Amino acid sequence: MKIRCLVVDDEKLAQEVLVHHISKFDILQLEGICNNVFELISVLNKDKEIDLIFLDIKMPEISGTDFVSMFTNSPAIIYTTAYNHYAVDAFNQNALDYLLKPISLERFSKSVQKAIQHIRPLPPVASLATDANSYFYVKSDKRLIKIDPTELIYIEGMRNYICIYTETEKIIVHSTLLTIEENLKHINSICRVHKSYLINFNKIHYVEQHTILLTNKKSIPIGLSYRDQIYEKMKIM
Numbered sequence: 001m002k003i004r005c006l007v008v009d010d011e012k013l014a015q016e017v018l019v020h021h022i023s024k025f026d027i028l029q030l031e032g033i034c035n036n037v038f039e040l041i042s043v044l045n046k047d048k049e050i051d052l053i054f055l056d057i058k059m060p061e062i063s064g065t066d067f068v069s070m071f072t073n074s075p076a077i078i079y080t081t082a083y084n085h086y087a088v089d090a091f092n093q094n095a096l097d098y099l100l101k102p103i104s105l106e107r108f109s110k111s112v113q114k115a116i117q118h119i120r121p122l123p124p125v126a127s128l129a130t131d132a133n134s135y136f137y138v139k140s141d142k143r144l145i146k147i148d149p150t151e152l153i154y155i156e157g158m159r160n161y162i163c164i165y166t167e168t169e170k171i172i173v174h175s176t177l178l179t180i181e182e183n184l185k186h187i188n189s190i191c192r193v194h195k196s197y198l199i200n201f202n203k204i205h206y207v208e209q210h211t212i213l214l215t216n217k218k219s220i221p222i223g224l225s226y227r228d229q230i231y232e233k234m235k236i237m
C-alpha cells in the first residue's frame with residue numbers, strides 16, 4: 001500500500017525539493033502541498049487517510065512544532081528545517097525524523113525507510129510449516145507462495161525487497177535479507193555468502209577464486225567476511 005503524504009512549507013524552493021524527492025519513491029503518494037499550518041489543518045479535516053507529513057518547523061503564525069502540540073492524532077511527522085536547534089523539541093514529540101535543509105536525496109531516503117518501518121511494518125516473511133520437509137511460505141503480490149527448500153537456489157537482497165530464485169521461478173518479496181535469513185536459520189543448507197546473497201549449498205556447482213557458480217549458472221561473489229565460515233562449511237577434502 002502507498003504511503004499517502006503531504007508537504008507543508010512556506011518556501012516554494014523547499015516544496016519543489018521535497019516534491020522531487022518524493023517522486024523517486026514508488027511507495028510515496030503525494031496528496032497535496034500546503035503553504036502553512038492553516039491549510040494543513042483544512043486538508044486533514046477533509047482527508048483522514050493521510051499517513052505522513054513532511055513538515056517545516058519555522059513558518060508564519062503557527063510553527064510546525066506548535067501544530068503537532070495542538071493537533072491530536074496527527075499523522076506521522078518528518079520535520080524539515082534549516083535550523084538544528086529545534087531537534088530536541090522535534091524528537092520529544094516523537095517525530096520520525098528531522099531533516100536539515102538543504103535535504104539531499106540520500107538523507108531523504110533514510111527518512112523514507114524509517115517511515116516505511118513505522119507506517120507499513122513488514123509482515124513476518126516466513127510462516128514455517130511443521131512438516132518434515134520444512135516448507136515455508138512467503139507473501140508476494142497478495143499471494144502466499146509455498147517454497148520447497150530443496151528447490152531453492154539463492155536469495156538476493158535489494159534494500160527492502162528480496163528476490164527468491166528457485167528451480168522454476170523468481171519470487172519478489174517485500175522484506176529484507178536479514179529477516180528471511182533469521183526465519184530460515186533452521187535450514188542448514190541455506191547460508192549467507194555475501195552481504196547481498198543467501199545460497200543453498202546443495203546447489204553449488206563449483207567454487208573458483210572466491211566466486212560460487214550455482215547449478216543454474218548464476219555466479220555469486222563470496223564476501224570477505226564470510227569466507228572462513230563458508231570454506232569450513234564446505235568440508236574441503
